Amino acid sequence: MAAPRIIRSCCFLVGGERFAVSAADVAEVLRDGRITRVPHAPPAVLGLVHLRGRIVPVIDMRRQLGLPDGVAGGTHLVLRVADEWYSLLVDEMLDVLEVPADRIEPPARTASEPPFDAVTGVFAAAESLVHFLDPQRIMQSLARPREPFLQRQGVLHGG
Amino acid sequence: MSDNREFIEEFLVESGENLDQLDRDLLALEERPDDPQRLASIFRTVHTIKGNSGFFGFSKLGALTHSGEHLLGRLRDGTIRLDDRVTGTLYSMVDAVRSILQTIHHTGVEGEADFRELTQTLAAVAAGDAAVPAVPLITPQAAVPVEPPVQTAVRTGGGAAGTAVPDDAPAPTPAPSAAAQPIVPVPVPDAARPATPPADSSIRVDVGLLASILDLVGELVLARNELRSLPTADPALEGVIHRINTVTNSLQSAAVKTRMQPIEHVFSKFPRTVRDLAVSCGREVQLVIDGADTELDRTLIESIRDPLTHLVRNAIDHGIEPPATRAAHGKPRAGLLQLRAFHESGQVTIEVQDDGAGIPVEAVRAKAVARGLLEADAAAALPDDRVLQFIFEPGFSTAARVTSVSGRGVGMDVVKTNIEAIGGTVDIASRPGRGTTVRVRVPLTLAIIPALVVRCGTERFAIPQAAVGELVSLRADGGPRIEGLGDATVIRVRGRLVPVIFLDTFLGLRTVPAARDTGTVVLVRVDDHEFGLVVDGTQTDVSAPDAAAGDLRTGVRHPEAASLSTIVVKPIGGLLAQLGIYSGATVLGDGGVVLILDLRGILRAADLPPSQRHPPATAGSAAGGTDTYLVCRTDAGRRIALPLDAVVRLEQFDRRSLQTAGGRQLVQRGEGFTPVIDADTLLAPPGPPPAPAAADGGAVNLIVLDDRRGGIGLAVGRILDVAAAESALQPSLAATGVAGTLAVGGQATELLDLSVIAAHAAGGTGHAAARAPANALSS
Numbered sequence: 033m034a035a036p037r038i039i040r041s042c043c044f045l046v047g048g049e050r051f052a053v054s055a056a057d058v059a060e061v062l063r064d065g066r067i068t069r070v071p072h073a074p075p076a077v078l079g080l081v082h083l084r085g086r087i088v089p090v091i092d093m094r095r096q097l098g099l100p101d102g103v104a105g106g107t108h109l110v111l112r113v114a115d116e117w118y119s120l121l122v123d124e125m126l127d128v129l130e131v132p133a134d135r136i137e138p139p140a141r142t143a144s145e146p147p148f149d150a151v152t153g154v155f156a157a158a159e160s161l162v163h164f165l166d167p168q169r170i171m172q173s174l175a176r177p178r179e180p181f182l183q184r185q186g187v188l189h190g191g
Numbered sequence: 192m193s194d195n196r197e198f199i200e201e202f203l204v205e206s207g208e209n210l211d212q213l214d215r216d217l218l219a220l221e222e223r224p225d226d227p228q229r230l231a232s233i234f235r236t237v238h239t240i241k242g243n244s245g246f247f248g249f250s251k252l253g254a255l256t257h258s259g260e261h262l263l264g265r266l267r268d269g270t271i272r273l274d275d276r277v278t279g280t281l282y283s284m285v286d287a288v289r290s291i292l293q294t295i296h297h298t299g300v301e302g303e304a305d306f307r308e309l310t311q312t313l314a315a316v317a318a319g320d321a322a323v324p325a326v327p328l329i330t331p332q333a334a335v336p337v338e339p340p341v342q343t344a345v346r347t348g349g350g351a352a353g354t355a356v357p358d359d360a361p362a363p364t365p366a367p368s369a370a371a372q373p374i375v376p377v378p379v380p381d382a383a384r385p386a387t388p389p390a391d392s393s394i395r396v397d398v399g400l401l402a403s404i405l406d407l408v409g410e411l412v413l414a415r416n417e418l419r420s421l422p423t424a425d426p427a428l429e430g431v432i433h434r435i436n437t438v439t440n441s442l443q444s445a446a447v448k449t450r451m452q453p454i455e456h457v458f459s460k461f462p463r464t465v466r467d468l469a470v471s472c473g474r475e476v477q478l479v480i481d482g483a484d485t486e487l488d489r490t491l492i493e494s495i496r497d498p499l500t501h502l503v504r505n506a507i508d509h510g511i512e513p514p515a516t517r518a519a520h521g522k523p524r525a526g527l528l529q530l531r532a533f534h535e536s537g538q539v540t541i542e543v544q545d546d547g548a549g550i551p552v553e554a555v556r557a558k559a560v561a562r563g564l565l566e567a568d569a570a571a572a573l574p575d576d577r578v579l580q581f582i583f584e585p586g587f588s589t590a591a592r593v594t595s596v597s598g599r600g601v602g603m604d605v606v607k608t609n610i611e612a613i614g615g616t617v618d619i620a621s622r623p624g625r626g627t628t629v630r631v632r633v634p635l636t637l638a639i640i641p642a643l644v645v646r647c648g649t650e651r652f653a654i655p656q657a658a659v660g661e662l663v664s665l666r667a668d669g670g671p672r673i674e675g676l677g678d679a680t681v682i683r684v685r686g687r688l689v690p691v692i693f694l695d696t697f698l699g700l701r702t703v704p705a706a707r708d709t710g711t712v713v714l715v716r717v718d719d720h721e722f723g724l725v726v727d728g729t730q731t732d733v734s735a736p737d738a739a740a741g742d743l744r745t746g747v748r749h750p751e752a753a754s755l756s757t758i759v760v761k762p763i764g765g766l767l768a769q770l771g772i773y774s775g776a777t778v779l780g781d782g783g784v785v786l787i788l789d790l791r792g793i794l795r796a797a798d799l800p801p802s803q804r805h806p807p808a809t810a811g812s813a814a815g816g817t818d819t820y821l822v823c824r825t826d827a828g829r830r831i832a833l834p835l836d837a838v839v840r841l842e843q844f845d846r847r848s849l850q851t852a853g854g855r856q857l858v859q860r861g862e863g864f865t866p867v868i869d870a871d872t873l874l875a876p877p878g879p880p881p882a883p884a885a886a887d888g889g890a891v892n893l894i895v896l897d898d899r900r901g902g903i904g905l906a907v908g909r910i911l912d913v914a915a916a917e918s919a920l921q922p923s924l925a926a927t928g929v930a931g932t933l934a935v936g937g938q939a940t941e942l943l944d945l946s947v948i949a950a951h952a953a954g955g956t957g958h959a960a961a962r963a964p965a966n967a968l969s970s
Contacts, residue, residue: 070763073767087776
């Protein structure tokens, strides 16, 4: 058998937990950016940020993971997946992690419900667990059809 | 190998173009079988494909084109003559080549498909007919001038036409061009125009490269905007900024032009499509193409290809009648199908017109009722041009399939959806026995557009200028103001009542509209549907460099200069696009990101009733205020309507402020009193009047009708809507106070008799003793 594949990932901190996404998906890291909010967007979508000519939706990872809102600021981890660009707003960027594929274990069974279904694997690092996220699943959970938002409110005439 | 791959891609692109040329040439050759240049061009094209396929080792392609070349050689030297069998076989070869090329494109290899039979047919046609005494059709002396290609701007009846004769028809007429002549004059051949487009002045550029150039120019525009918004006192710097500005403008328009392509790229397929469809449907079709040189953004060209193909298919399959039927109706045997494209007020209009049977309106009407889209009585009263619009209803046609609605509407909802997705519109007009015209309007480009930037709360939004009609500023002290109560808020603009949407509450930015008395109403028009967006104001800062208030319609009634910006439309990603109310975003000169409102989506989300989507002006319904009605519900639940023209104002009073004097109810408005008539009292059958509504508080919605001497107030339960009538008035003979019944908003609605209201107001409580004729409404 060949040596196990090495998974290269970018690690970051959200609400005290460590997460990681494949380094191949990361386009760049942005320290801060002016966020334009998007009315009626899903709650986890904070808004849009301008990244050198590209307009990128920002996903607040605290909200996405059901954690309480953190302090203002944070770091944009800009991903490019399947030609769609978006930014994960995380508390803090950590290092790049190289893990042999066979050291990553499947997530606990309780993690099958959104938003935790985006966790594809867990790696027991020396200090703490690292949760591997699949960005596409994050997007899918956000894109899940909701009830037509405008029907919920009597929006037409603002009365 | 990768090098080879690149060559193969180039070969595929080039061959694709060659095949399109082949289609055109073959059609032209059918017209003029004795055109040696055309035949030579065909021969060359096939030879080129054959040569390249040999080079790349595509043996099937090689064998096929070799047989084709052989057949063409026989044609060229006059051994065989061109007939339907020959053209049919050649068309089959073109299709086979196309399919092989596609397989190569997707898989890199020729695939499993077997073309040996076709190869044999090609050989048999070449050989079999050789036995027939050869009648040389091609005489070198007959120097026939080269026909202009089908795709040129001139009316090219000749090349595009084809009196389609089924391939297997016995004893076909060998001179189709003769049949085409009486209908469309073949233009004087333009000698200066070569049969094939000149290749020298153009180069092939990768589309991705063009796209990235345009992106970069967009970046430059943004940086330029930012630069211009910076304050500077240095004259040298100002000069440089000015130069950069000028160059950027020119560069931008040049870059946008690189994305432009003549619509010919879509149209050029149609002669062949039409020919094949005509053959398979047993029709004779004369195709006339106009304005094929009309340019629009290439991304849009791709988007209109399928809808237009669909419309053409519909026109032939369901519009144009079989030749015998046409002859029986005294029409020419060949149906006339016209494709027209032209620029019109910043948009491209494309018309697909046939002179076929038209759409059976009654079948559509019945279908609409059967599908529960409207009630039977409303449907019966709905004008024909409105009924036709049901063809665009989702799923309207698929269930009906071809026969019951003559199938003319098959997939029309998809056509509409696709066109609307690129910001276009579709409308349809049809006359029984005379034919159908479908008009598609699409924007020139979606990349860089002028837009109005508005403020709303702490946010800014961009509204595409193409939709903006005018701006109305609101002031608490007179001037235009927002009227209306409950769910029907309107603004009165020159006698029209236009429904308005408060952008702040619509977007959830505020819970209570803040700009009711101080903001600006942006009147916009989408699909012939006008509405107002109430915003806090327009952006007036200098960061929008291309402010050009003059671009707005002359009706601008805004004290400040309306600020139009040239914005670069950026996608916002599928996640946010699916909200359906933003069409993109842009970056303004100050670096801020601004969402672009999707007005059509907002219209849809705001759920303005479909009845308000007025039919296009071209549809022929009498324009005018009496077509529009204020729809209300009385306390007793009756649905009533009033001509909008008659409505002066909508007001709301506390019920306790109503006073009774001399048996009449009055309310104080300003300095005078206005008599108030309860709509239910007015409508009550003769007899004891209904118990008056409890006088303890609550709001009364008052429609003020006639402003002379204090006017007349009509008290209703709820204002529902402002909408156009969908039917003519069906006069009522019985009901008191009702002039008749109308279809409004898809529901039967009672139209009040204004004269009875007036009589009520004047005469006290009696029940319209002196009823005027019911038609006294037409004020």
